[in-house]
Amino acid sequence: MTLDWWGLGLQAINVLILVWLLSRVFWRPIAGAITRRQDAAQAMLEEGKTAQAKADAALAEVAETRAGIAAEREAILADAKATADKVAKAALKDAQTKADAMIAAARTAIDRDRNTARKENATRAAELSVEIAARLLGRFNTPAVQATFLSQLVEAIAGMSASDRTALIASADDIEIITATNPEDEERAKIEQAVKDALDGTPSVRLVTDPDLIAGLELRSGHFVLHNSWRADLENILKEVESAA
Template sequence: MTIDWWTLGFQAVNVAILIWLLGHFFWKPVAGMIEARRASAQKLTDDAEATRAKADAALAEVEKTRAGFAREREAILADARKDAEAASAASLAQTKIDANSLEAGAKAAIAKDKKAQEGAWAERSAQLAIDIAGRLAARLDGAVVQARFLEWLLGEIRELPEQARKAAGAKGMKLEVVSAVKLAAAERKNCGQAVAEAFGGDPHITFRTDRTLIAGFELHGEHLIVRSSWRADLAAIQADLAA
């Protein structure tokens, strides 16, 4: 077997040229493309990691915010419970105060009504006693009764302070004797003399009749009134019963 060195040489040169061509026009672009793809993939990976890190941070922030919301919610609920308890306590206290006030008002109203009823009964009793006494006194209307009331009137005049008695009984001073029954002329004369002597002076005395006195007399002057009548006695009795 013989070797054709020229052919082998040409083939070797062709192979070398082919390798050079492949290396220059194929392997370098392919390697560049692979490197570019690798860099792009790395960038995508880095971007994904960054995005995931941002997402984790955002999630952590959301969890933190939710935790803050939960704490704030618990604080709000706690404050609401405290406010509700305080409002309930205040409402109960106010209700108790209102109840006590109503109770006190009711007791005061009951006491007032009771006092008013007692006063009304006392007034009715007093009025009934006065009516009874008045009817009895009306049957005793006579000379003896009038004389007795006149004596009491003269006694009241004599018990007046001396200065007041002399001033009221001075000469010319006007006095009015009011009687429960109309007096005859002689009775008026005797009564006027007795009154003037009780005053120790010489007053000008006139007479008037007032049947509401029931029995007795009243003496009216410019600055004094002396009562000795059944009406005055009954009024005093009524005042004592009503007290």
């Protein structure tokens, strides 16, 4: 048995060349591919962690924003409630003021109506009283009463100032003596004579009957009236009563 040293050396060189070639075209590329995949997977993991961190941060931000929105909502609701309360109070106060004003106006109107009604009632009562009194007094229109009124008329004429009496006499043509009833001739003459005497006798007077006088004698001219009757008295009383009401 012999060993071929040339062959041994050639085979050793061949294997060395094969080791070098396969290292370059087989082992390194495949190992590099594995490493690249590991790096890519690691990068994806890192990217995933980064994305997770970003997502967590975004989630926290959303939660914070949501909390802010909730707080803002609460603030807006509280503000709206306060505004609504304020407006409601203002409206209530305004309504209360208006109601008070309306109540006051109503009370004023009621008082005014009441006063008006009271006055009307008083007026009507006074008028009714005057009417009742007139009817009652109409029953007492006796000659004695008539004589009394005549004497009072004469006294009134006598009590007039000289200037008034002179002015009355100047318009003697228009002087009328008003009586409540149509007197008898004797009585008529007595009345006319008494008045003439009171006026110093010069004027001529006409006797006119007016039942509204109830009882009494009145002297009238174009510009002068001398009241002297129960009617005049009742009207005076009525005016006083109305003035007092």
